[in-house]
Amino acid sequence: MRGRVPDRLTYLLEQKEKGRAVFGVFPALCPKEMLWAMGVVPAEIWDPPLELVKVNSHLQPYICSVVRSGMELVLQGKSDFLDGFLFPHTCDSIQNMASVIKDCMGPEKPCYFFYLPKAPYTEAARTYYLTKLQELAGSLEKQLGGFDQERLGECVRLSNRISSLIEKLYAMRAKGRLRGTSRSFYQLLRKGEHLMPEDLIPLLEQYLTQNTLSEPKGSSGVIFSGILPNPLELLDVLDQLGTRVVHDDLLNCGRRLLAPKMDTTIGPLEALAERYFHLPPCPTKGSGVQERLDFLLDLVKKTDAKGIIFNMVKFCEPEWFDLPFIQKGLKDHGVPTLVLDMEINQDLSAQMITRVEAFLELIS
Amino acid sequence: MGVGQAIRYWFMKEVGAPALMRLQKGRKGRRRRPRPHLGPPLSSASRLREIMTRHYFLARYAKGARPVAWVSSGAPVELLRVFDFYTVYPENHGALCGAQKMGQEICQEAEKKGYHHDLCSYARIDLGHAFSGKTPVGRLPKPDLLFCSNNICQTILYWFKELSHYWNIPLILFDTPYNFQEIKGSDIQYMVEQLEAMVPRLEAISGRKYSDSRLKGVLTLAKETSELWGRILATLKARPAPMSIFDAFVHLAPVVSLRGLPVSRQYYQLLLQELQERVKKGISAIKHEKRRLMWDNIAVWFKLRDWSHLFAERGCNFVAATYTNAWAETIHYLDPSKPFESMARAYSFVILNNNLKHRLNLMREMIRDYQIDGLVIHSDRSCKPYSVGQYDMGRILAQDLGVKTVVIEADMTDSRMFSEEQVRTRLEAFFESLGH
Numbered sequence: 117m118r119g120r121v122p123d124r125l126t127y128l129l130e131q132k133e134k135g136r137a138v139f140g141v142f143p144a145l146c147p148k149e150m151l152w153a154m155g156v157v158p159a160e161i162w163d164p165p166l167e168l169v170k171v172n173s174h175l176q177p178y179i180c181s182v183v184r185s186g187m188e189l190v191l192q193g194k195s196d197f198l199d200g201f202l203f204p205h206t207c208d209s210i211q212n213m214a215s216v217i218k219d220c221m222g223p224e225k226p227c228y229f230f231y232l233p234k235a236p237y238t239e240a241a242r243t244y245y246l247t248k249l250q251e252l253a254g255s256l257e258k259q260l261g262g263f264d265q266e267r268l269g270e271c272v273r274l275s276n277r278i279s280s281l282i283e284k285l286y287a288m289r290a291k292g293r294l295r296g297t298s299r300s301f302y303q304l305l306r307k308g309e310h311l312m313p314e315d316l317i318p319l320l321e322q323y324l325t326q327n328t329l330s331e332p333k334g335s336s337g338v339i340f341s342g343i344l345p346n347p348l349e350l351l352d353v354l355d356q357l358g359t360r361v362v363h364d365d366l367l368n369c370g371r372r373l374l375a376p377k378m379d380t381t382i383g384p385l386e387a388l389a390e391r392y393f394h395l396p397p398c399p400t401k402g403s404g405v406q407e408r409l410d411f412l413l414d415l416v417k418k419t420d421a422k423g424i425i426f427n428m429v430k431f432c433e434p435e436w437f438d439l440p441f442i443q444k445g446l447k448d449h450g451v452p453t454l455v456l457d458m459e460i461n462q463d464l465s466a467q468m469i470t471r472v473e474a475f476l477e478l479i480s
Numbered sequence: 481m482g483v484g485q486a487i488r489y490w491f492m493k494e495v496g497a498p499a500l501m502r503l504q505k506g507r508k509g510r511r512r513r514p515r516p517h518l519g520p521p522l523s524s525a526s527r528l529r530e531i532m533t534r535h536y537f538l539a540r541y542a543k544g545a546r547p548v549a550w551v552s553s554g555a556p557v558e559l560l561r562v563f564d565f566y567t568v569y570p571e572n573h574g575a576l577c578g579a580q581k582m583g584q585e586i587c588q589e590a591e592k593k594g595y596h597h598d599l600c601s602y603a604r605i606d607l608g609h610a611f612s613g614k615t616p617v618g619r620l621p622k623p624d625l626l627f628c629s630n631n632i633c634q635t636i637l638y639w640f641k642e643l644s645h646y647w648n649i650p651l652i653l654f655d656t657p658y659n660f661q662e663i664k665g666s667d668i669q670y671m672v673e674q675l676e677a678m679v680p681r682l683e684a685i686s687g688r689k690y691s692d693s694r695l696k697g698v699l700t701l702a703k704e705t706s707e708l709w710g711r712i713l714a715t716l717k718a719r720p721a722p723m724s725i726f727d728a729f730v731h732l733a734p735v736v737s738l739r740g741l742p743v744s745r746q747y748y749q750l751l752l753q754e755l756q757e758r759v760k761k762g763i764s765a766i767k768h769e770k771r772r773l774m775w776d777n778i779a780v781w782f783k784l785r786d787w788s789h790l791f792a793e794r795g796c797n798f799v800a801a802t803y804t805n806a807w808a809e810t811i812h813y814l815d816p817s818k819p820f821e822s823m824a825r826a827y828s829f830v831i832l833n834n835n836l837k838h839r840l841n842l843m844r845e846m847i848r849d850y851q852i853d854g855l856v857i858h859s860d861r862s863c864k865p866y867s868v869g870q871y872d873m874g875r876i877l878a879q880d881l882g883v884k885t886v887v888i889e890a891d892m893t894d895s896r897m898f899s900e901e902q903v904r905t906r907l908e909a910f911f912e913s914l915g916h
C-alpha cells in the first residue's frame with residue numbers, strides 16, 4: 117500500500133471485508149504480533165476524539181480521560197463492529213474498566229485480558245509472562261481457529277523490521293536529519309495503532325526516504341514525557357517556535373515502539389517474552405524511580421535536548437507519582453522541565469501556550 | 481541490630497508500655513458527646529484503644545531493636561512475622577490521621593514536594609509524614625523494608641516505590657495477577673515462586689532464620705483471627721444489630737495490622753463474646769433500628785463520628801460493608817499444611833483483586849443475608865480500584881434487588897475533596913426514599 121492510506125475506520129472495515137477479525141485493544145503494552153499471527157487487526161483505543169457524555173453515568177470525573185473516552189466509544193456503539201476486546205493490565209483504572217465492560221455492560225463479544233508482571237521482578241516473572249502468552253494463544257485459538265508458531269515467527273520478523281525503521285526514524289530526528297514537523301512524525305508513528313505490518317512498513321520506509329536530509333538541520337530540541345503526544349496543536353506550537361521534539365518517553369510511543377530487536381533464533385513466544393523485560397522503563401510496569409531518572413538523563417545526553425516537557429494526563433497515577441523525584445533529579449543535573457496537566461483531547465489554552473513559550477525561552 | 485536499642489525497646493515493652501496503659505486507665509474519660517440515638521458503647525473499645533496505643537508507642541522504639549517493615553494492608557504479613565519484623569501499616573496510620581482530622585494538613589506536606597492533590601490521600605499522608613515527621617502518634621520508625629502487594633491496587637506500588645527511592649531501602653512486591661475471569665494454576669505458581677524467593681531476602685534483611693514451623697504457627701493464628709472477625713461481623717445479622725459498621729471500621733485495626741500476633745486473636749475473642757451477649761440481651765448499636773444499610777468502599781474517616789449520629793437519628797444502622805468484610809472473606813484459604821500456595825490463594829482472591837462480577841455476587845449475598853434496605857456507595861476519589869464500576873453496580877443492585885442506593889462523592893481522609901452540602905442533600909433524598 118504505497119502512498120495514501122484510508123482513514124482509520126475505513127481501513128478497519130476494509131480489513132473486515134477481507135475476512136480479518138478486528139479487536140479493540142486498550143492501552144498499553146500487549147503482544148500485538150500474536151494477534152497479527154491469528155489474522156486479527158488490533159485497533160488500539162487511546163484517545164478517541166469524542167465528546168464525553170454517556171460515560172458520565174458510568175465513570176467518575178476523577179478517572180483519567182484515556183479510560184473515560186475509551187468507554188465513551190463503547191457506550192456510543194462505535195465499537196460495535198469489533199470482534200473482541202483485549203485489555204492489557206496497565207493500571208487500576210483500565211483494570212476496572214475492563215471488568216465494567218465485561219461484567220456490567222455485557223458486550224456480546226469476547227473480552228481478553230492480559231496480565232503483565234510488575235517490577236521489581238523476580239525470576240518467576242519471565243516464566244510467568246511466557247505462560248501468559250501461551251494461554252492467550254490458547255484462548256484466541258478457541259475463537260479464531262489454528263494458532264501457528266511459524267506464522268508467529270514471521271510476525272516477529274515483521275515486528276523487528278518495524279522496530280528498526282522506527283529506531284532509525286528516531287535517530288535521524290534526534291540528529292536533525294529528518295525533515296518534517298513533529299506533528300507529521302507522531303501522526304506517522306501513531307498509524308501503527310491500527311495498520312497491519314504490511315501496510316505500516318511501506319509508510320515508514322516512504323517517510324524515511326522522502327524526509328532524510330543529507331546535512332543536519334539543527335534546531336533546539338526537547339524531550340516529551342507522559343502518555344501521548346497530544347494535543348497535536350502543542351506540537352505545532354513547538355514547531356512554530358523552532359523547537360523539535362527530539363525524542364520521547366511516552367507510553368504510547370517511545371516506551372513501547374523502541375523495543376529491542378527480538379531474537380529470531382529462539383522460539384517466537386520466548387522472543388516476545390524477552391522483549392517485555394527489555395523495554396524502556398515505565399511507571400505502569402513498576403519501574404524504579406532511579407531507573408527512570410537514569411534513562412531520561414541518558415536520553416538528554418544522547419539527544420542534546422535542552423529540557424523535558426512532562427505532558428501529563430490528569431488523574432494518571434503511575435505518571436504523577438514519579439514526577440516529583442524525577443523532576444528533582446533532573447533539576448539536580450541542570451535539566452529544565454515543564455509540567456503540563458491535560459485532558460487527552462483538551463484544546464490548548466492561551467495560558468498554556470504562554471507557559472510553553474516561556475519555557476522555550478528559558479532553555480534557548 | 482544495636483544492643484542499646486534492643487535494651488531500650490525491651491524496657492519500653494516491659495515497663496514503659498504497661499505504665500502508659502495504667503496512666504491511660506487512670507485518666508478520666510474524655511468528655512463524651514451525648515449519644516441520644518445510639519445504644520450503649522462497646523466496653524471492649526477501651527481494650528482496643530490500649531492495644532493500638534501500645535502498638536504505636538512501641539513502634540517509636542522498634543528501630544534498631546527489631547527489623548522494621550512498612551506493610552500494605554493486603555500483603556502477606558504472616559511471612560514477615562516469621563522474621564520478627566515490627567510492622568507498621570501506613571494505611572492504618574492514614575486512617576488514624578483522617579479520623580483525627582489531620583489528613584489535610586499532612587497531605588499538604590506531600591503536595592509541597594510536588595505530589596498532586598489528585599493522588600490517593602493515604603499515599604499523600606504517608607509521604608507527607610515521611611517528609612515532615614507529622615503524625616498524631618508521636619513518631620513512626622523508619623523502615624528497613626517496604627513490603628507491599630498490588631492485590632489492593634497498583635497505586636500502592638507507585639507509592640512504595642517513592643519511599644524506596646527516598647530512603648534508599650529495599651522494596652519487596654508480592655505481584656498478584658488480577659482475577660479478570662479466573663485465577664489459573666499458572667498464576668498461583670507465579671505467586672508461590674515469588675513467596676519462596678522472598679525467604680532468603682527476608683533472612684538477609686532481618687538477620688533471622690526462616691522457620692517452617694513458625695510460619696505454620698503464624699498462619700494458624702492469622703486464620704483463627706480472621707475467622708473470629710468473620711464471626712464478629714456475622715453477629716450484625718441479628719435484628720437489631722449489636723454493633724454498627726461505623727464501630728467495625730474502628731475495630732478492624734487489629735485484623736489488618738496485628739494479624740498473625742496473639743494479641744489480635746485475644747482481642748477478637750473478647751469482642752465476639754461481648755457482641756454475643758448484646759445479641760442475647762437485645763442490646764442494639766442504635767436506639768431504634770428501623771432501616772438496615774450497607775456501606776461500600778473505605779470509610780470517610782473524618783465524618784465517622786458525625787455520621788454515626790446522623791444515621792442513628794434517622795433510625796438507620798449500617799450492618800454490613802464490603803470493606804470490613806474484606807478481612808474475613810478469603811482468609812479461609814490459608815492452610816498451614818500448604819503455606820505458600822494457600823497464601824497465594826488467600827491474597828489473590830481479595831475483593832479489590834477480583835472482578836466486578838464477583839463483587840456484585842458478594843454484595844447480592846450480603847444484601848440478602850443482612851436484610852439490607854439501603855446501600856450507601858462512597859465514591860472515593862482516592863481509590864480507583866474500589867470506585868471504578870460503582871455507578872454500574874449500584875444501578876444493577878437497585879434494579880435486581882430493589883434496594884435503595886445513594887452515591888456520595890468523598891475521600892477517605894482529605895476533607896477538601898468533600899462537599900458537605902452536596903452530600904447532605906443526597907443523603908436527605910436517600911432517607912426520604914427509605915421512608916422517612
Ligand code: SF4
Nearest residue numbers: 180182207429432433
Ligand atoms: S493515562 Fe494513566 S491512568 Fe489513564 S489509562 Fe493510561 S496509564 Fe492508566
Ligand code: SF4
Nearest residue numbers: 600632633635862863
Ligand atoms: S488506591 Fe485505594 S486501595 Fe490503594 S492505597 Fe489508596 S485507598 Fe488503598
